């Protein structure tokens with residue numbers, strides 16, 4: 001190809017790819033498949049390889065990362081990156097509002113923008129002639145680190161700005177925002193970290209911060225970061241308010257927070273705050289407050305700043321998800337792989353509306369690192385659906401010198417020898433037939449996100465294992481009314497219900513079935529990849545190590561674990577017996593995978609309570625049917641499922657003309 005022609009083709013490809021990227025990462029509404037995107041990207045990569053001097057600054061080929069740096073360059077911000085004052089109560093928020101009224105010398109209600117305060121790391125982006133030229137961290141507020149190579153890998157950071165009608169994009173634009181990892185992505189990321197033998201992250205914020213400060217941007221490219229833009233770094237000609245800023249930024253191609261609201265007066269801000277408090281644990285990202293900003297830029301300028309915080313804004317914090325309490329005891333649980341997990345029994349304490357009385361201590365290394373002892377006062381934290389964790393020990397409150405805690409040398413359940421492999425953090429019971437392991441395997445198999453067998457609780461499984469009624473998961477399906485009725489406290493009705501639940505579970509999806517098998521390193525995410533890429537139980541169980549490794553997201557350790565699992569005769573036999581009793585996960589058709597599902601590609605919002613399932617179940621069922629869940633109703637919502645006591649989301653849906661269905665119709669849909 002001639003150079004002139006290549007230049008034209010390159011420009012076209014860049015524009016197309018950047019547009020598709022925007023649809024995928026910002027609008028969450030892609031119109032081409034991943035494979036088609038990759039084909040376009042491949043064409044561009046090839047052309048750039050042939051004509052290296054034609055590589056453009058906004059080329060999406062930079063999204064995969066660049067060779068590592070030896071250190072970060074410093075970047076001086078065009079204006080200081082300030083921090084925010086906090087308000088911890090309604091009264092403090094009202095005092096802020098009163099201060100503003102006083103300074104401005106008027107009494108009519110002030111217009112505020114109320115925006116969720118995302119808990120991530122701040123990032124500044126500089127665009128020249130519509131192209132991203134620099135990205136920098138906050139640093140000390142005056143000078144930060146130049147992390148341009150990393151920011152380029154973030155899908156929601158535009159490499160080139162769109163040109164919306166009616167707005168002339170200034171030659172230079174500086175914007176700021178928060179880089180976060182969505183909760184769902186965080187769980188997947190940690191699953192992958194563990195699967196590839198890397199350290200897991202303590203929380204999404206740490207993971208985001210660590211990812212943004214990588215010298216090797218190829219690592220950053222594999223971290224699921226999102227950047228939400230919330231403030232200009234320099235005044236932008238033609239933009240006069242925060243509300244206008246957010247709406248223009250969204251038109252330029254940035255991701256902005258759709259929950260931001262313009263409020264007329266402080267009372268409306270309080271309404272938004274109350275709504276946020278209710279929604280917080282359902283939101284896709286972690287939120288630690290509501291940022292309240294005087295909307296008018298002219299007012300902002302008049303109010304100015306004080307001690308490195310703007311006078312015109314405040315962060316109204318949400319109730320703490322951290323509390324201090326006492327460690328009453330430490331017990332040891334034996335998991336399905338024989339892993340010994342120490343668990344702290346806590347003096348019960350309420351956090352974010354839920355009573356917490358246990359926290360996982362992970363393993364001996366973690367206990368040693370945090371130096372946690374029985375009787376200690378500890379700071380615990382709850383983040384979203386994640387199991388509560390001990391953040392740190394309040395050392396000043398320690399009484400005397402209590403003994404350090406050590407995991408036992410013998411399994412607390414079967415007294416077999418406990419072994420710790422070199423280089424691994426986990427202690428394991430060495431007895432394959434340890435009743436505690438068996439019990440945990442069966443509980444996992446029956447759990448909600450796996451085979452979802454209602455009524456098979458801890459106590460019941462314990463009894464079944466103890467009385468030798470079952471010795472593996474396949475035995476569950478040979479249970480009958482008579483054998484169940486012999487169990488202690490098993491009412492006739494419960495036995496019937498359990499048998500019915502077992503019957504229903506036979507039709508679970510392939511993804512759930514693979515996850516339910518409890519293969520080491522195979523969580524819900526990896527199970528999903530296997531189902532999607534290999535299509536049937538037969539192909540999955542017969543694949544070679546190489547075939548597993550060819551799947552994007554599956555590394556050598558997971559592949560090895562799969563091979564080991566499926567090559568063991570015991571496992572083969574259990575699967576054979578399961579299939580014989582009618583547990584036959586349907587194959588996934590490999591072509592046209594997603595579009596066959598009832599809710600394929602649809603964005604769904606749940607509101608109110610459903611009678612037949614709880615939120616987690618509903619969410620899982622929606623995902624199983626190809627849909628995705630969103631916390632808030634917007635024009636992009638396809639469907640709102642309204643249960644009992646549906647509130648403001650229902651009203652919003654009606655206002656926007658979004659389709660609303662009730663529980664019955666929803667159940668019909670997901671059952672196909």
Ligand code: IVH
Pocket residue numbers: 082083084115116117118119121122123177178230231291310313315
């Ligand atoms: S405005 C001068 N808006 O909170 C304005 N900040 O201390 C300062 N943050 O590190 C920032 N969401 O990274 C603003 N919607 C939002 C925000 C937000 C999160 C972070 C920001 C900063 C911290 C404020």
